[in-house]
Amino acid sequence: MTTDRAALGRLRHELHTPLNHIIGYSEMLLEEVEERGWVDLTHDLHHVHEEGRRLLGQIDRFLDPSRHEAVDLERLPPELLTPLDSILVAVDALRARATHVGGPDLLPDLERIRSAAQRLITLVREGMSSAPAEVRADARADVAPRPPAEPSKARAKGGRILVVDDNDENREMLARRLARQGYEVNMAAGGRAALEALRAAPADLVLLDVLMPDLDGYEVLQQLKADGGLRDIPVLMISALDEIESVVRCIELGAEDYLAKPFDPVLLQARIGACLEKKRLRDQEVRHLHELAEWNMRLEQRVKEQVAQVERLGRLKRFFSPQLAELIVAGGAEDPLQTHRREVTVVFLDLRGFTAFAETSEPEEVMGVLRDYHAAMGRLILEHEGTLERFTGDGMMIFFNDPVPVPDPAERAIRMAVAMRERVEKLSAGWRKHGWELTLGVGIAQGYATIGAIGFEGRWDYGAIGTVTNLAARLCGEAKGGQILISSRVATAEE
Structure with a gap:
């Protein structure tokens, strides 16, 4: 007793x-x-x-x-x-x-x-x-277990469930019932086998018995919740052991719910549905967190790339038109800063009388003249798709056919030079009112040059080196105010 x-x-x-x-x-x-x-x-x-x-x-x-x-x-x-x-x-x-x-x-x-x-x-x-x-x-009948029915593909979408019980009849009966309800069912005859099965292929839900000889349900729960890869799998305890102490212990160890055998099949299905819905929502949350992390990584990478492009675009705009610089950054043109050889048409220009003007005028007056002059010439350079190699005071060097080849570079250079001369003549009318006699001289030559970035990290210039630049500079030096001198090669190209 x-x-x-x-x-x-x-x-x-x-x-x-x-x-x-x-x-x-x-x-x-x-x-x-x-x-x-x-x-x-x-x-x-x-x-x-x-x-x-x-x-x-x-x-x-x-x-x-x-x-x-x-x-x-x-x-x-x-x-x-x-x-x-x-x-x-x-x-x-x-x-x-x-x-x-x-x-x-x-x-x-x-x-x-x-x-x-x-x-x-x-x-x-x-x-x-x-x-x-x-x-x-483990009271067993000497009857061969009947395999669970195979759920159809349409119904097997209910989820993958692992049934863990050391009693053959308990395991087989529950697996058959779940398969009839459309779940994909795997079985394990003990706690150790269950852990091995889950590590090989995680399930959406575990139905776990408490009393098992090799590793009981409490120990299985503890190991599952201690495993980072398995702790989020919901566990529903199903046991003939129905004391409240066992129920409380299982819930404290992390079980989602506890059903005593014999269980009501409708209640079992409801509890399974609730557990799987929690698992689905948890998986969805994990996916969203992973997607958010990936989006953040991609966004950070894109920001870095955009910053690098902006910095590169800023460097390129020092030498090329904004449209051309953006085309280069977007990959629509080769990187011009790499050293290369190309036939170009070079234009040199400067103001006649500028040295005397600068020596006799106030610095603010000199800066005002240069500001108007550079603005007017810059607009014409961009309009004719020229490349500004450099400007020093009143002197400028522009070339055509690089970094992007253009049709009729010599013709473009001449049209630009004529437009510049006309624009300087209009500016000169205003300058004369202040007593400043300034006129434009231009030299144009055509030939091969080696072109690319010149300088050092943090301070790069875009330069062209070759006899063609020297020839254009000499022609500019020989030109009188209002004259445009061209080389024989340019003249031949325009005939």
């Missing part, structure tokens, strides 16, 4: 396990025969199921931990035998009728119900001493 809660809990576990088989297999058989239209079998199957439920209520009342009476673990109330005898009679009748209607595939499940009922009869008559410890921990 005992009132020990742990001992009563173990006895409830031993009794609930075969009861779970009676109730669970009768429920699945009812679903199958109703689908096939075998109404002759439904009455007795309902009777088996109802008797199993009635017996469950009797056992739970007898072993209620709130009772203060001592319980004899070696001999249970004989009135528990009545529903068991009724179940055996109904099962024998069902076996005969199943064979008659052409349902021999129902016989293995009926045999499992019969074996479970006989196991309960032994426990009621002889108590916990009726079997060795290893059998008490």
